[in-house]
Amino acid sequence: MVNPEEEKEEFFKEEQELLNRFKENITQNLSLGRITEEYKLLGSKYDALLRQTLKLMKIGDSNQRRLIRTQNELQATNLKLELTYNNLKSLSQLGQTLTSSLDTKEIILTINKHIQGIMDSEIITIGMYEEEKEIIKYKFLVKNHKFTPSLASETLKEDNFSSRCIIEKKEIIILDIETEYPNFVENSQKLWDEKLLSQVYIPLQVEDRVIGIFSVQSYNKDAYNINQLSILRTMASYVAIAIDNADAYKELSKKNKQLKEQMEKVKILNDKLEVEMDKSETLLLNILPKSIAERLKKGENIISDYFEEASVLFADIAGFTKMSSKMSSQEKLVDILNEIFTNFDKVTNKYKLEKIKTIGDCYMVAGGIPVPNEEHLIRITEASMEMIEAFNKIQYELQIDIGLRIGINAGPIVAGVIGKNKFVYDLWGDTVNIASRMESNGMIGRVNCSDYVFQKLNHKYIFEYRGELEVKGKGPMKMYFLEGKK
Amino acid sequence: MEKIVIPKTKSSPEIIMDYKGGLLEIIGESYPENSLAFYKPVFEWLDKCIQDKVELKVNFKLNYFNTSSSKCVIDLLDRLDKYFANSGIASIKWYYEEDDDDMMETGEEFSSDLKVPFQLVYY
Numbered sequence: 001m002v003n004p005e006e007e008k009e010e011f012f013k014e015e016q017e018l019l020n021r022f023k024e025n026i027t028q029n030l031s032l033g034r035i036t037e038e039y040k041l042l043g044s045k046y047d048a049l050l051r052q053t054l055k056l057m058k059i060g061d062s063n064q065r066r067l068i069r070t071q072n073e074l075q076a077t078n079l080k081l082e083l084t085y086n087n088l089k090s091l092s093q094l095g096q097t098l099t100s101s102l103d104t105k106e107i108i109l110t111i112n113k114h115i116q117g118i119m120d121s122e123i124i125t126i127g128m129y130e131e132e133k134e135i136i137k138y139k140f141l142v143k144n145h146k147f148t149p150s151l152a153s154e155t156l157k158e159d160n161f162s163s164r165c166i167i168e169k170k171e172i173i174i175l176d177i178e179t180e181y182p183n184f185v186e187n188s189q190k191l192w193d194e195k196l197l198s199q200v201y202i203p204l205q206v207e208d209r210v211i212g213i214f215s216v217q218s219y220n221k222d223a224y225n226i227n228q229l230s231i232l233r234t235m236a237s238y239v240a241i242a243i244d245n246a247d248a249y250k251e252l253s254k255k256n257k258q259l260k261e262q263m264e265k266v267k268i269l270n271d272k273l274e275v276e277m278d279k280s281e282t283l284l285l286n287i288l289p290k291s292i293a294e295r296l297k298k299g300e301n302i303i304s305d306y307f308e309e310a311s312v313l314f315a316d317i318a319g320f321t322k323m324s325s326k327m328s329s330q331e332k333l334v335d336i337l338n339e340i341f342t343n344f345d346k347v348t349n350k351y352k353l354e355k356i357k358t359i360g361d362c363y364m365v366a367g368g369i370p371v372p373n374e375e376h377l378i379r380i381t382e383a384s385m386e387m388i389e390a391f392n393k394i395q396y397e398l399q400i401d402i403g404l405r406i407g408i409n410a411g412p413i414v415a416g417v418i419g420k421n422k423f424v425y426d427l428w429g430d431t432v433n434i435a436s437r438m439e440s441n442g443m444i445g446r447v448n449c450s451d452y453v454f455q456k457l458n459h460k461y462i463f464e465y466r467g468e469l470e471v472k473g474k475g476p477m478k479m480y481f482l483e484g485k486k
Numbered sequence: 487m488e489k490i491v492i493p494k495t496k497s498s499p500e501i502i503m504d505y506k507g508g509l510l511e512i513i514g515e516s517y518p519e520n521s522l523a524f525y526k527p528v529f530e531w532l533d534k535c536i537q538d539k540v541e542l543k544v545n546f547k548l549n550y551f552n553t554s555s556s557k558c559v560i561d562l563l564d565r566l567d568k569y570f571a572n573s574g575i576a577s578i579k580w581y582y583e584e585d586d587d588d589m590m591e592t593g594e595e596f597s598s599d600l601k602v603p604f605q606l607v608y609y
Contacts, residue, residue: 010522011557051599052560058595059556066550066588 018045084227090114091234098235098242102249104128104140105147107242111235112142119228120218123192125150126204126239127213129166136162136213143192152191159185165201165213172201173229176221198223200232204240211247214239288425289354289370292417304416310368311380311410311453312432313353314439315344315387319402320361336398337361343390350386351379356427362439363387366427369415377410377456381482384408384447392445407438408482409450437471438479447482454480462486490531498524499548503531508540512559516551525558532562536569542576547609548589556596563596563604570602577603584608 022042025035094114098107108126115121122144127136134156141150154162161172164184174180177197181187196217204212214236218224224232284293295303317340323333344363348355352373356364365383368376384406391404411431417423434450442448454463462483468476487505494500499514510532518524535542544566551559566576578600580593590606597604 011554052557052564055560055595055598056553056556059592060553062588062592062595063551063553063556066586066592069588 012049015045015049018042087118087227087231091231094235095238098238099245102246104243104246107239107246108140108142109147111239112145112147115216115235116145118231119216120198120220120223121145121216122219123196123215123217125152125192125213125215125217126243127154127162127215128243129204129210129212136166138191138215141192154191159187161185161199161201162213165203166210169203169205169210171203171233172199173224174199175224192217193219195219197221200224200229202233202236204236204243206240206244211240211243287423288417291370292425296417296423301420302416302418304414304418305370307369307372307413307415309376309410310366310372310413310415310427310431311377311408312413312427312435313365313367313380313384313406313408314436315363315365315384315404315406316439317361317391317402318405318444323400323402336394336400340391340394343394344387347383347386347390351383353379353383354425357424366413366415368410369413369427370425377453378460380408380410381447381453381457381461384482385484388445388447403444405439405442405444406447407435407440407442407449408447408453409435409438410452410456434471434474434477437474437477441469441471441479443481449480449482451478451480454478460486487534490527492527501528503528505531505535505540508535508542510542510544511547512545513547515549516555518555521552521554521558525555525562528558528562529565532565536565536574539574542566542569542574544576544578545581546579546593547581549583559596563600563602567600567602577605579605579607581607581609 022038025038097110104126108124112124124142125138126140127138129136136154138150138152141148154160156163156166161184165172172184175198177199196219198218198220201213201215203210204214216232292303341358341363345355348365353365353367354369356366367380387406388404395402409431412429413431414428417425438448438450463480464483466479466481469479471477490503492501494514498518499512499516502511566578570576582589582593593606
């Protein structure tokens with residue numbers, strides 16, 4: 001910084017020198033003439049100094065005024081900036097509110113709330129463009145700041161502000177309808193009120209699609225300035241996004257609902273199907289052993305398995321045919337057969353044997369298939385005795401004249417399923433034929449066994465040897481009645 | 487003598503001193519820390535011109551100046567006025583922005599009591 005005293009001396013060098021000389025002179029005894037001279041000189045300098053000071057004062061003042069003016073201008077600019085900032089802030093808040101609302105009524109009411117105080121808005125409306133019908137429906141209207149149901153619509157086929165706005169994808173700004181309407185349309189038409197002098201129509205666009213019109217109107221002329229128009233444009237872009245979102249949401253909700261309904265239907269169908277599947281599964285398992293059913297389901301067409309040793313039992317109801325010709329009711333007959341076989345089924349299940357089939361009044365069961373089992377012959381033997389017991393009980397209860405013959409054999413067997421329709425798990429081989437012969441050569445109330453069975457079970461069971469009996473197609477064969485456990 | 491140009495800074499104006507054309511231009515804002523020191527070369531140049539009886543044209547195009555700068559301007563003008571009174575040839579132009587009334591007024595203040603031709607020009 002410059003020292004003020006030095007600065008003074010520098011700035012007013014001449015004056016300072018004069019003053020110093022004067023001070024010096026005045027202390028000396030100078031002549032009056034000389035003093036007068038000095039005074040004159042000092043006076044003229046003083047005069048010049050006063051003049052300069054006055055100038056400086058005035059210049060200083062005007063400089064100050066200038067500064068104050070600049071400051072005021074800056075303040076005004078700041079205020080404007082602040083206002084713009086606030087507008088922007090409230091616009092971006094509006095944007096957030098709008099874009100997150102999914103209902104057009106809510107959208108227009110939000111705009112109504114925000115727009116008040118910023119600009120005139122006697123009419124705020126959102127028109128939805130229906131492309132297929134070529135119309136713009138102004139369903140959403142806020143008139144004098146109140147939501148008013150509206151049925152107004154305009155068609156693209158006519159020349160009006162809305163159709164211009166949609167077709168040309170351009171905003172229409174009218175600040176005095178009386179003088180400006182010919183710039184846009186041939187005939188001035190006022191959709192809502194004769195007195196709406198300022199009208200702004202902004203197309204609602206999402207990318208390239210026009211989805212509607214956002215319009216704000218006022219009773220005053222020149223109601224909208226550049227700033228307000230730019231606010232309206234920003235609002236329009238938010239509205240477009242919001243409505244598009246709302247549409248997408250509605251569409252999504254609709255699809256969702258449809259999907260839910262479809263799923264509901266599918267679920268019902270599925271449930272039904274499951275019940276049906278369960279039924280057919282049960283049926284299948286009634287016909288086929290579980291492991292065989294699984295194999296068929298997996299795609300095996302022909303199943304034929306060889307078993308080194310399995311046992312076969314035939315149980316035939318003797319006298320049934322005779323009885324059936326006497327029975328008045330066929331149904332009763334079937335009931336009796338059903339009861340007997342149901343009891344046999346229980347025995348079969350108890351000993352984990354495989355029921356093969358019934359042929360008329362004959363019941364066929366096997367052991368050691370389809371899952372080989374070392375105990376199969378013992379099991380089938382025990383079963384045979386229980387079958388006779390069960391049969392006798394029924395016969396006693398019903399007092400009917402029938403008898404049960406059982407034959408058992410064991411040996412190698414082929415088991416499987418052949419054919420495509422009405423398939424059944426069946427057994428083939430000599431072992432099966434012999435078992436059948438054991439039954440037919442047996443006696444009522446007895447279990448007739450082959451020599452093979454006797455050889456296998458002799459150590460555990462008591463047998464009555466019957467001798468060799470002639471078997472059709474086989475010749476003489478040793479046979480044994482099962483007496484019971486040892 | 488060559489043309490001297492003092493480039494403008496944030497607080498001092500651009501100064502062009504062209505001895506051949508007798509041209510002095512002061513353009514910009516003037517509020518240097520030490521005005522007297524800043525304008526010293528201008529005074530020296532002017533004194534040389536006056537001594538050599540150069541025909542002088544002086545243009546002021548100032549947007550802002552502080553009080554000590556205005557004292558220097560007054561001194562410059564006074565010196566030119568004296569030169570003019572002693573039959574030196576000099577003319578002064580004071581430029582101001584068209585709607586800057588205050589700067590025009592300031593120009594008027596500067597020119598008051600001067601005999602040397604002083605013209606107010608807006609741009």
